[in-house]
Amino acid sequence: MIGERLRELRSEHGMSLRELARLADVSPTLLSQVERSVTDPSLETMRRLAGVFGQSIASLFADPALPSVWISKPGSRTVLMAAKGRVSYERLTGGNGQLEVLRAVLEPGQESAAEPRGHPSSECAYVVAGVLRAEIGGVNYDLLAGESVSFDARLPHRYCNCSDQQTEVILSVTPPSP
Secondary structure, X not given: OHHHHHHHHHHHOOOOHHHHHHHXXXXXXXXXXXXXXXXXXXXHHHHHHHHHOOOOHHHHHOOOOOOOOOOOOXXXXXXXXXXXXXXXXXXXXXXXXXXXXXXXEEOOOOEOOOOOEOOOOEEEEEEEEOEEEEEEOOEEEEEEOOOEXXXXXXXXXXXXXXXXXXXXXXXXXXXXXX
């Protein structure tokens, strides 16, 4: 679905494959593979590609014929792959571009990003199991299972599992960030 949507956006903007690859700072080969659904792009690659079009990552999953009711089933969800050693996210929402709800399981020592980063959204993180360290605006907040934090996501932030057990978290972001 991502490949089809990218091809559609590229066509709408009158861009060649090479031009989009250059603007997103990815190889034309990788972009071709993504468009043909040979490979799935990393989260960072999706950020770059969506950014070229001034869109959110969610827009790459947008389906114009999206039903008004969306059922998310385990095993059939899209996974947003992160760079090696970083957190990957399972999408729990349908891609209407208004709300992004993600599930992540962080292994001990795993973090969402090397450095905190902000984006123009509101964000909420709910800890399902384990302990989550939320670094927001340079302050660390250690959240236990059942606790949540909501904040202006323009503040630089990242998440880390500083414990010795898995941590499961549900993230809500509105609007989804590019």
